[in-house]
Each structure stands twice: as structure tokens, then as C-alpha cells.
Amino acid sequence: MNTLNDLIAALTTPHAPTEQWHSGTCGLIDISIDSQAKWYHHGCEITRIGLLKLFASVLSYTNGTYTLTTPSEQCEIDVQDAPFLITAWHTHPVDIGSVIICEDNLGRHWPLCEQFPLEVKEYQGQPVPYLVLSHGLTARIQRNVYYQWAEVAEQDIQGAYLLSANNKYYLT
Known part of the structure; x- marks a missing residue:
């Protein structure tokens, strides 16, 4: 791969x-x-x-x-909200750099990339990132994963972001 x-x-x-x-x-x-x-x-x-x-x-x-x-x-x-949760993650190297691999509550894996980007929506009155999946579906980023990402996120003038598949994905 x-x-x-x-x-x-x-x-x-x-x-x-x-x-x-x-x-x-x-x-x-x-x-x-x-x-x-x-x-x-x-x-x-x-x-x-x-x-x-x-x-x-x-x-x-x-x-x-x-x-x-x-x-x-x-x-x-x-x-009630999103049908899936992102419960774990790791990185994987590819030719264009490192890719964040998200694992959902069913044990399926999704690379954070242009095909499966993050979007921030409101959940319980707070901005929360969701992974956009196929067929109009999303997976909410579970709180523990969000805090892990916040620790490794980079910062620019627009806010905290993750670098995955050579693209920036903002957490808020």
C-alpha cells in the first residue's frame, strides 16, 4: 500500500x-x-x-x-446523530506522506483524505468534527480521539489542524 x-x-x-x-x-x-x-x-x-x-x-x-x-x-x-463513531486512529505512510487511518465502532477503517474528509458540525451545542463517509453518512469523532488529535494537531492562523494525505483538516 x-x-x-x-x-x-x-x-x-x-x-x-x-x-x-x-x-x-x-x-x-x-x-x-x-x-x-x-x-x-x-x-x-x-x-x-x-x-x-x-x-x-x-x-x-x-x-x-x-x-x-x-x-x-x-x-x-x-x-439521533451520526450512525457511526470514530473510536481509534493511527497513521500510515504512503507516497504523498502520512495518512491518518480512522477506525469506527464497527471495526471498519477510513483514511482521512479528500474522499473521506472532516467536517465540523454542532453536536450538543459544541462544534465537533465528523468524518464524512460515502452514501451521505458520517461518523462523529469520539471525545477521546478528539483529545488525542488535539495533542498532535498543528496550528495556523485558521486554527488547529491535522495533516493527512498532504491536506489540512481543521478540528474546529
Whole structure:
């Protein structure tokens, strides 16, 4: 994995081709994701990681709505904040420099780069960085990761930033 493209291909989990499926809608179903990215069905937490990864592979966000899409139906679900959390990170060298690799609460890996950038949104009245994923999804940066990043961040006139894949990503 010497290039950023090789790294992206090796790390990222493919999403199902939901944009190719033209399925009917079934409305809002009793699946929800709380503000800590825990998934629930009929009020009971879903803990099977394989099932969560399957659901994540068919989850998308468009026009203010989170949907699970299969070839036969498209169902809305309730998400309190972001469906995923970034819980850990490390760096990996590539030909253009160091890349920050973010790990989400499902154990999936995402390189911080132009394809998966940071954006700052308000959460509980505070500006918080989120990693932008594919299909309109985001992963909120967990507080412990944010504090670790704050310790290694560089500073310029615009504020604290991380350097990853030869780009600056601001934390606030």
C-alpha cells in the first residue's frame, strides 16, 4: 500500500450497490441508532457485529432521511446523530506522506483524505468534527480521539489542524 488509492482500496469496506436498486418503500421501521452509535430493534440493542456490518452496508442518508435499502424494499430508520463513531486512529505512510487511518465502532477503517474528509458540525451545542463517509453518512469523532488529535494537531492562523494525505483538516 504505497499510494493513497491503494490504501483506500485495501481499507474501506464496500457498500452495497443500493443506488442501482429500485425498491419500494416500507416506511419507518423500528430500528434506531442512538447518539452513541448503538443500534436497536424494538428497543433491544443489536450486538451482533456481523449483523451491524450488514446493516451498515445498506445504510444511506439522503434528503434528511436515513434508509436501509435492499433489492426489494427501502425502509426509513431513526438516527439521533451520526450512525457511526470514530473510536481509534493511527497513521500510515504512503507516497504523498502520512495518512491518518480512522477506525469506527464497527471495526471498519477510513483514511482521512479528500474522499473521506472532516467536517465540523454542532453536536450538543459544541462544534465537533465528523468524518464524512460515502452514501451521505458520517461518523462523529469520539471525545477521546478528539483529545488525542488535539495533542498532535498543528496550528495556523485558521486554527488547529491535522495533516493527512498532504491536506489540512481543521478540528474546529
